[in-house]
Amino acid sequence: MNHPPEIVIAGGGIAGLTLALALHDAGITARVYESTTTLGELGVGINVLPHAAREFARLGVLDRLVASGVELERYMWFNRFGQEILAEPRGRRAGYAWPQVSIHRGALHRILAEAVRERLGHGAIVLGHHLQDFAQDDARVQARFVDKASGARRAAVECDLLVAADGIHSAARRTFYPDEGPPRWAGNMMWRMTVELARPVLGGATMFSAGTGDIKVVGYEISAAHKAAGGSLFNWIAEVKVGEPETTPPEREDWNRVATVDEFLPHFADWTFDWLDVPALARASRQAFAFPMVDRDPLPRWTHGRVTLLGDAAHPMWPIGSNGASQAVLDCRALVDALVADAAGDLEAALAAYEGERRPATAAVVEANRSRAHDSMLDLVAARAPAGFERIEDVVSRAELEALSASYKQTARFAREQL
Numbered sequence: 001m002n003h004p005p006e007i008v009i010a011g012g013g014i015a016g017l018t019l020a021l022a023l024h025d026a027g028i029t030a031r032v033y034e035s036t037t038t039l040g041e042l043g044v045g046i047n048v049l050p051h052a053a054r055e056f057a058r059l060g061v062l063d064r065l066v067a068s069g070v071e072l073e074r075y076m077w078f079n080r081f082g083q084e085i086l087a088e089p090r091g092r093r094a095g096y097a098w099p100q101v102s103i104h105r106g107a108l109h110r111i112l113a114e115a116v117r118e119r120l121g122h123g124a125i126v127l128g129h130h131l132q133d134f135a136q137d138d139a140r141v142q143a144r145f146v147d148k149a150s151g152a153r154r155a156a157v158e159c160d161l162l163v164a165a166d167g168i169h170s171a172a173r174r175t176f177y178p179d180e181g182p183p184r185w186a187g188n189m190m191w192r193m194t195v196e197l198a199r200p201v202l203g204g205a206t207m208f209s210a211g212t213g214d215i216k217v218v219g220y221e222i223s224a225a226h227k228a229a230g231g232s233l234f235n236w237i238a239e240v241k242v243g244e245p246e247t248t249p250p251e252r253e254d255w256n257r258v259a260t261v262d263e264f265l266p267h268f269a270d271w272t273f274d275w276l277d278v279p280a281l282a283r284a285s286r287q288a289f290a291f292p293m294v295d296r297d298p299l300p301r302w303t304h305g306r307v308t309l310l311g312d313a314a315h316p317m318w319p320i321g322s323n324g325a326s327q328a329v330l331d332c333r334a335l336v337d338a339l340v341a342d343a344a345g346d347l348e349a350a351l352a353a354y355e356g357e358r359r360p361a362t363a364a365v366v367e368a369n370r371s372r373a374h375d376s377m378l379d380l381v382a383a384r385a386p387a388g389f390e391r392i393e394d395v396v397s398r399a400e401l402e403a404l405s406a407s408y409k410q411t412a413r414f415a416r417e418q419l
């Protein structure tokens, strides 16, 4: 192959759109084929960690993300009584060269889609194309699409490389691993929601986790506009263990399943702290998106010939530690660098380099999230002081807490010294 590879990306989520931008930036053209027929602003809050912010800066979209979302300055952990365990600086406040940005997923998605269309042309995102399967030989791969609603076959698309960025229910992954079955459930349900508040929570630039691994509230601000007006668009997640790990979740993972807050409110009836009234927050939120906390086992291989996996298709992970989108962004950088570095045009070697770098790295994050590493101090403190504490220093030293937090950052590769 002595021409730049023709690349088809299946899936126009955060990963697929970022990959299109990064390829374009490197002089490689790609087209994104997305299953849905419109690009709606879906989801609620999402986080961009500093290592992913660095990539977005390089792609020239970080300013737009910061203008829409909120630059995080602090992370705080609390027990289930709202008592402070640890507060640590984040993003630029912690000395990073890049911020940590909390943003509405819909806004992040829209900003990326706009940038793709501005730079690659409107036709670079092809809607209504659901990857069904593919055929390949030594020279080319043929991606086959259907209209998801009607099942009608679309024209097949030929390319040199098919990148499947088609999310947790990836069709390509299923083709490679037909016996894998449904995602693994942690036993926890998550209810995600946003609510407009008169005043920001914890000063407006703080993300927090409060509770334990079995029952927890996580929250952060996501709107620069609300913040500038002195108010708040607050994103929060109520998480409750409702079943046993490794059993079948009560429902299929659907990011858009709307639930009432009554589904989880009784679990938090007495969660009234001096800095947050959880029942009042739930009632003000009115509705939520319910999602079982699932992931999949790390795979032995992502690349099969001219087809490879990227983002959630490759490594769906429990959303503990805000790494889902960020790790997908790092995949994009690694794949593009590998393609560019391989001047001889040896696709096989480039894909091996991409996978060699990213598969072990993301497997480590999947495992760390399974051990709840980012929030492990919550369970540690709950075990040592189940009824709460007078002084956190009597329960655990600050050095121990900081070591726990630092260890997760190292695994997910966003410790300051790693950037």
Ligand SMILES: Cc1cc2nc3c(=O)[nH]c(=O)nc-3n(C[C@H](O)[C@H](O)[C@H](O)COP(=O)(O)OP(=O)(O)OC[C@H]3O[C@@H](n4cnc5c(N)ncnc54)[C@H](O)[C@@H]3O)c2cc1C
Pocket: 010, 011, 012, 013, 014, 015, 016, 033, 034, 035, 036, 042, 043, 044, 045, 046, 047, 105, 129, 130, 131, 132, 165, 166, 167, 168, 169, 170, 171, 192, 255, 256, 310, 311, 312, 313, 319, 324, 325, 326, 328
């Ligand atoms: C609707 C939606 C809402 C979400 N909301 C949140 C949220 O609020 N907070 C959060 O932290 N994370 C959310 N996520 C997940 C988060 O975006 C991902 O974990 C992370 O950003 C990695 O991105 P990804 O592109 O790999 O996967 P995703 O963002 O899931 O994107 C996958 C894309 O592929 C498309 N697709 C699926 N199957 C096919 C197919 N066979 N052919 C072509 N296209 C296909 C999907 O429509 C989607 O656009 C949401 C995902 C979705 C799809």
